[in-house]
Structure formats: structure tokens, C-alpha cells
Amino acid sequence: xxxxxxxxxxxxxxxxxxxxxxxxxxxxxxxxxxxxxxxxxxxxxxxxxxxxxxxxxxxxxxxxxxxxxxxxxxxxxxxxxxxxxxxxxxxxxxxxxxxxxxxxxxxxxxxxxxxxxxxxxxxxxxxxxxxxxxxxxxxxxxxxxxxxxxxxxxxxxxxxxxxxxxxxxxxxxxxxxxxxxxxxxxxxxxxxxxxxxxxxxxxxxxxxxxxxxxxxxxxxxxxxxxxxxxxxxxxxxxxxxxxxxxxxxxxxxxxxxxxxxxxxxxxxxxxxxxxxxxxxxxxxxxxxxxxxxxxxxxxxxxxxxxxxxxxxxxxxxxxxxxxxxxxxxxxxxxxxxxxxxxxxxxxxxxxxxxxxxxxxxxxxxxxxxxxxxxxxxxxxxxxxxxxxxxxxxxxxxxxxxxxxxxxxxxxxxxxxxxxxxxxxxxxxxxxxxxxxxxxxxxxxxxxxxxxxxxxxxxxxxxxxxxxxxxxxxxxxxxxxxxxxxxxxxxxxxxxxxxxxxxxxxxxxxxxxxxxxxxxxxxxxxxxxxxxxxxxxxxxxxxxxxxxxxxxxxxxxxxxxxxxxxx
Numbered sequence: 001x002x003x004x005x006x007x008x009x010x011x012x013x014x015x016x017x018x019x020x021x022x023x024x025x026x027x028x029x030x031x032x033x034x035x036x037x038x039x040x041x042x043x044x045x046x047x048x049x050x051x052x053x054x055x056x057x058x059x060x061x062x063x064x065x066x067x068x069x070x071x072x073x074x075x076x077x078x079x080x081x082x083x084x085x086x087x088x089x090x091x092x093x094x095x096x097x098x099x100x101x102x103x104x105x106x107x108x109x110x111x112x113x114x115x116x117x118x119x120x121x122x123x124x125x126x127x128x129x130x131x132x133x134x135x136x137x138x139x140x141x142x143x144x145x146x147x148x149x150x151x152x153x154x155x156x157x158x159x160x161x162x163x164x165x166x167x168x169x170x171x172x173x174x175x176x177x178x179x180x181x182x183x184x185x186x187x188x189x190x191x192x193x194x195x196x197x198x199x200x201x202x203x204x205x206x207x208x209x210x211x212x213x214x215x216x217x218x219x220x221x222x223x224x225x226x227x228x229x230x231x232x233x234x235x236x237x238x239x240x241x242x243x244x245x246x247x248x249x250x251x252x253x254x255x256x257x258x259x260x261x262x263x264x265x266x267x268x269x270x271x272x273x274x275x276x277x278x279x280x281x282x283x284x285x286x287x288x289x290x291x292x293x294x295x296x297x298x299x300x301x302x303x304x305x306x307x308x309x310x311x312x313x314x315x316x317x318x319x320x321x322x323x324x325x326x327x328x329x330x331x332x333x334x335x336x337x338x339x340x341x342x343x344x345x346x347x348x349x350x351x352x353x354x355x356x357x358x359x360x361x362x363x364x365x366x367x368x369x370x371x372x373x374x375x376x377x378x379x380x381x382x383x384x385x386x387x388x389x390x391x392x393x394x395x396x397x398x399x400x401x402x403x404x405x406x407x408x409x410x411x412x413x414x415x416x417x418x419x420x421x422x423x424x425x426x427x428x429x430x431x432x433x434x435x436x437x438x439x440x441x442x443x444x445x446x447x448x449x450x451x452x453x454x455x456x457x458x459x460x461x462x463x464x465x466x467x468x469x470x471x472x473x474x475x476x477x478x479x480x481x482x483x484x485x486x487x488x489x490x491x492x493x494x495x496x497x498x499x500x501x502x503x504x505x506x507x508x509x510x511x512x513x514x515x516x517x518x519x520x521x522x523x524x525x526x527x528x529x530x531x532x533x534x535x536x537x538x539x540x541x542x543x544x545x546x547x548x549x550x551x552x553x554x555x556x557x558x559x560x561x562x563x564x565x566x
Contacts, residue, residue, distance in 0.1 A: 055183025056146060057167050058211030060160055060174075062220040063253075063432045068160050069174065071146040071167065075129030077120040081112040084139030094140065097132055098124070109139075122165060123147040148174075152220060154262040155227045158278040159218060159254075159430065162265040171276060173430065175378050177214055184209040215432045217253035222246060225539045226256040230513070233532045234260040237518035243280045244532070245413045246540065247510045249501065251433050252417065252426030254375070254410070255509065255540075257281075282379045284406040285514065288479035289343045289463075289525070290499045291364075291402035293451050294415060295351060296336050298363040300447045302355045307450050310335045313346040320394040325349050337454045341462035343478065345401050352400035357391035360399055366425070366442040367415040369407055373428045383407045402479065413512040416476075416499045419455070420507035423448040456504045467530035469502055469537035470556040471548035476500020476533065478525030483517060493517045496528035502537045508546055511537055531556075 060069035077098060086109040095102035098121040105120070112118050120140070124132075129142045148163045150156070161172020169178035226244045234242045239260075246256035261275045277283060299305040316330030325345045331338070339347035352360060364370065370385025384406045388395060398404040407415075410428065418425050423443035455475030458464040463478040479497035482489040496515045501507040513529040513536075522528055534556035542548075 056210040057148065057163070057183060058181040059213045060181070061213065061215050062218045062223070063215060064219065065215070066220045067151050068156050068216065068218070068220070069148060069150050072149050073126070073144055074123040074147045075126050075142045076122045076145045077124065077129060077132050077140065077142050079109065079118050079120050080116050080139045080141070081109045081118060082114065082116055082139075084109050084137070086110045086113075088137055090135050090137050094120075094132060094135055094137060097128065097135075148265075150265045152223070153266055154264045155224055155258070156218065156220070157262055157265050158259050158276075158280070159216070159257050160265070162268075172278065172378070173214065173216065176376050181211040181214060183211040217248075217255065217429055217432050218257070219255045219543075221543050222256040222540050223258065225543075226536055227258040227262075229532050229536050230258050230260055231262075233515060233528065237515065237520040237522065237528055239515050239519065239528075240517035241279065242513070242515040243283070243409045244514075244536065245280050245409045245512045246536070247413045247417050247428070249417055249420045249507045249510055250426075251437055252414075252428045252439075253433050254428065254430050256536075257410075257430075277379070278377065280409040281373070281375070281377045282381050282408070284381045284383050284408055285495055286405065286481045286484075287402040287407050287412055287499075288481035288495075288497060289345075289401055290412060290416075290477045290479040290497055291400070291405075292340055292343065292348050293419065293455055293477050294363060294367065295348055295360050295400040296340060296454065297419070297443060297447050297451045298360050299336070299351050299355050300450060301363065301444065302359055304355055305336060305351065307336050307454070311339065311347045311350050313339075313344050313350075316346065318346045318349055318397075320397065323394050325397055337457055340454045340477065341457045343463050345397075348400040349397035352396040353393060357388075357396040357399055360396070361385060361387060363443070364405075364415075367418050368425060369405070369411055369415060371411075373408075373410050373414060375410070375428050375430045377430065381408050383411060402481070409512050409514055412497075412499055413510050416501060416512070417510045418443055419448050419451055420501040420510050421448075452501070452504060452507070455500065459500070459504075463524075463526040464498060464500070464530050466526055467498055467500055467533045468556065469534045469541065471550050472502045472538065472541050472546070473504040473549055474500055474502035474534075474537060475504040476530075478530060480524045494523040496523055496525045498525050498529035498533045500533055500537075502541060503546065503549055508544060509537065509540055511540075 057071040059067055061067050086106045091105055092102050095105050100121060108118060123145055133142055146167060148167055150160060159172055161174040162170055163174050164170050169175035174181065226246060230242050230244045242260045244256065244258050245254065247253065248255055257280050259279045263271055263275045300307065310333050312333050313327060313331045317324055317326045327344050327346050331342050331344055334342060334344055334347050364385055370383050372380060372382055386395065386399065386404055395404060414428055422445040423441055424439035425442045426437045426439040452475055455477060456473065458477055459467050459474050464476050467474060467476050476499055481495050483493040483495055494517065496518060499512045501510045511533055513532045515528050518528050538556040
């Protein structure tokens with residue numbers, strides 16, 4: 001009996017042992033054969049990740065290839081709250097390093113414990129990221145991103161604009177051409193260790209496609225000098241702001257476009273909303289006396305007037321019911337050139353009464369006023385060009401010298417570009433033009449030439465003598481208009497304007513200068529805006545290698561005034 005009991009126990013133990021061996025053997029077969037693929041994938045899930053490859057946003061440059069907006073590699077610090085310990089002592093050092101609140105950091109790690117991703121600090125310098133990673137805190141990682149940088153800062157801010165933190169265009173060219181500049185993100189598989197740190201790249205799923213580059217029409221040299229001179233005059237006259245636009249006469253390209261006040265897109269901590277607008281395109285104003293040369297062009301084109309025809313402007317004012325038009329003084333009899341040189345409102349109103357409002361409006365329209373400029377800039381203001389069913393005499397009069405209508409600075413520059421190039425209206429462009437543009441004739445070459453000679457007289461002996469740009473001849477027209485406020489025209493607030501071209505016999509550049517609400521005591525276009533035109537044009541023509549024509553003494557913009565006002 002004892003022997004049988006021992007045999008039964010031995011058999012039982014042996015059976016159990018064999019069952020265990022069989023179970024282990026089956027498990028090995030199950031792991032290595034049956035579930036091999038599943039288990040391999042599960043292991044990969046825990047060690048292999050698919051990461052996004054950020055695309056490089058396209059570079060924006062000036063016409064000579066100088067960078068205006070570039071994307072530089074930076075690092076973003078992020079955390080996996082499900083891995084991180086909110087009570088980790090080294091978090092104090094991390095918070096201090098990243099410039100964030102330590103208590104807030106720990107609170108976020110607790111509040112988002114169920115998540116796998118939160119940002120700690122985006123787009124920091126690589127050196128700072130290296131210091132953060134050197135703390136070796138579980139659940140804290142870094143990844144490469146790109147940050148937009150603007151080498152010219154506030155000098156080109158209004159044209160170039162800026163992006164948000166995710167490099168999506170928010171203002172200016174960055175917004176207008178966002179799809180063109182934006183790249184397409186890629187994807188790759190990477191091997192990571194048990195702390196989520198990338199060990200090596202495994203496979204490329206899809207390569208990132210960089211954004212397309214964009215070459216603007218701006219000449220950064222001219223942009224800098226325009227910005228310098230405009231800022232100087234705004235500060236000197238304690239003005240509310242200002243605008244300057246410079247066009248290439250033969251291509252319609254915008255060579256410079258600046259505004260005051262401005263902002264630095266690289267540091268938006270002190271950003272003021274009112275400084276974001278590109279006022280040269282988005283803000284409207286009544287152009288005032290700068291329209292007089294165009295009205296004279298309409299009169300010459302009509303055949304009702306010749307340049308030598310005279311008009312009696314006595315006694316220096318003209319009444320239309322309750323409305324009175326006045327000149328600065330009684331100029332008596334003036335020819336058409338004299339009307340522009342003296343900036344006679346009475347003379348212009350008499351011309352307007354003769355040729356009619358429709359004739360004036362038609363030429364304004366052909367020059368591009370009251371229409372989009374076609375540059376595609378966000379927020380462009382088209383302006384107002386009145387077209388009443390029947391013109392009242394006072395409406396014809398005010399239209400002839402630039403009241404009762406509105407333009408932006410770019411439109412005004414376009415109108416003068418047509419006078420400068422002999423009557424051809426070219427499409428305007430903020431992008432560099434590689435092929436000669438196809439323009440449209442909107443004014444006869446003879447009329448354009450006659451008006452240019454009148455504009456030269458304005459600079460030589462009229463209201464614009466301070467616009468003389470040193471060694472170059474020039475022509476242009478002053479304008480001084482009341483600013484419009486909440487209650488209508490502001491009696492003591494003015495916009496000083498000068499629009500002109502140089503050299504006058506073969507114009508290369510057209511420039512418009514407008515200064516808002518100068519407070520220094522001087523506020524006429526000939527006193528405030530004309531000297532800026534002189535200095536900018538003198539330097540710009542020299543930079544463009546235009547041969548000097550004149551021998552002069554003194555500095556540009558220092559010519560004595562004649563006492564006339566425009």
C-alpha cells in the first residue's frame with residue numbers, strides 16, 4: 001500500500017511538471033509564432049513614434065535679394081503630464097530657466113495629468129533648450145520648430161507684415177501671400193527610448209515641402225532712406241504720422257513704402273493696434289491741390305484750353321451761394337502754368353466751370369483714382385470719386401482742386417506716374433517685375449509733357465521751391481488739406497502733401513509725401529512735405545546711378561520759399 005501511494009504521488013508530481021512544461025512550451029510558441037506580429041507592433045507602438053517635420057516658410061526678399069523675412073530654427077519645450085511628476089524638485093530650475101511661474105507649472109502638470117502633451121515654452125533659442133534638457137526631468141522634451149525673423153524690423157514692417165506663432169500670415173505680404181509662402185509639413189518615424197527621447201530616425205514617410213520664396217519690388221536702400229527722412233520730419237514737426245510712397249515710373253513697381261508710426265515685428269510686446277495699418281494703402285484723404293495739375297491736363301485734353309490761355313482770378317475769391325472759394329491773395333490774371341504755380345483755387349474753379357465735372361472725373365478715373373490699385377494688399381481702401389447725375393457748380397469747383405473726393409497715397413502716386421511717363425498707366429506691383437509691363441495709354445504724350453513743364457515751374461518758383469532735390473531737376477505739386485474729424489473738418493489740423501517726379505525731362509521716380517497734423521507752426525505742403533521729397537529724391541537718384549544735371553549750392557530742401565501757399 002505504501003508503495004502504491006508513493007507511485008501515485010510520483011505520477012501526480014510528474015504529471016503536473018509535464019503540464020507546466022507543456023504550458024510553457026505552448027506559451028513560447030504562442031509568443032514567437034502565433035502572436036509574434038501583434039506583439040512586435042505593440043512594442044513598436046511603445047518605442048516608435050510618427051513625428052511631424054515642420055516646413056520651412058518661404059523667404060521674402062527685396063528686389064536685390066536682401067532678406068526681409070526669414071524663418072530660423074528654434075526649439076519648443078513641451079511636457080507629457082502623464083509622465084511628469086508635479087512634485088519634481090528640478091521643476092523649480094526649469095521654471096526659472098524658461099521664465100515661467102513655478103506654481104503655475106506644477107498646477108498645469110496636475111490638471112492635465114491625463115494628457116500626453118502641453119506646451120511649456122514655444123520657440124526659444126537652441127542654447128536655452130539645451131540647458132532645459134540638461135536638467136533631465138522625466139516627461140519634459142524639446143522639438144525643433146521655426147520662428148519668423150524680420151531683419152529690417154520696423155523699416156519694412158507695414159509692407160512685409162508678420163505671422164503668428166504658428167507662422168501663419170497675419171498682416172501685410174505675409175497675409176496676402178500666405179498660401180504661397182507656407183510649406184507643407186512632412187512626417188517621419190523615429191525610435192525613442194523609454195523616456196520619450198528620440199534615438200534615431202527610422203523612415204521618412206513624407207518629406208517637408210518648403211514654402212516658395214517671394215521677391216518684392218522694394219529696394220531696401222531706398223526704403224531705409226525714405227523711412228529715415230519720414231521719421232525725422234514727423235518728429236521735427238510733432239506730427240501725428242506720415243506716409244511716403246515711391247514708384248518706378250517705367251514699371252509701376254513700388255520701390256519704397258513707409259509710414260509713421262511704425263512697429264517692430266520682432267518685438268510685439270509694445271504693439272499698438274493703430275500702428276499696424278499700412279496707411280499708404282488703407283487710409284484715405286482728400287488730395288487737395290495735388291489734383292490741380294490733373295485738372296489742367298483734362299482742360300488741355302478737352303481742347304478748350306491751351307497752356308498760354310489766361311484767366312482772371314480777381315478779386316481772389318469766388319462765391320457759390322453760401323460757399324466761398326478763396327486764394328491766398330489776389331493773383332489777378334494768370335495763365336494755366338501760373339494757376340498751378342500759384343495754386344489758385346479761383347483759377348481752377350473757373351476752368352472746372354468751363355469744361356464740366358464729367359470731363360475732370362473721367363481723367364481722374366483713367367488715372368486709377370476711385371479704383372483698386374491691383375496690388376492685392378489686405379485692407380486696401382479704394383477711395384471715393386463722386387459721380388452725381390448732375391454736377392452743381394460748387395461740386396465741379398471743389399473736385400477740380402481735390403476736395404469732395406478721397407484717395408490713398410498709392411493711388412495719388414499712380415496718377416503722377418502717368419504724368420511722368422508720358423501718359424501710360426502701368427499696373428502697380430509690390431512684387432519685382434521681371435518682364436516689361438504692358439501699360440495702357442490714358443493721356444496723350446503731348447499733354448503729359450506740357451503738365452510736367454508746369455510742375456517744374458512749381459519747384460523752380462512756386463509753392464514747391466523747397467522740393468528741389470540738389471543736383472537733379474524736379475517737378476511736383478504741393479497740397480494742404482484740412483483733416484476730417486468726428487465733427488467734420490478740423491480747423492487747426494492739416495495734412496501736408498507733396499507729389500512729384502525727377503528728373504523732370506526724363507522722370508525716373510515718382511514720390512508722394514504726406515504728413516498728418518504737424519504741430520510745429522508750419523503745416524503747408526511746401527513747408528513740411530516738400531523738403532522730405534527733396535532729400536529722399538536726391539539720395540534715391542544717386543543710389544540708382546542717375547546722372548546729375550545741375551550745379552547747386554546748399555542742401556536739398558533748403559531753397560527759400562516764395563511766400564505762396566499750396
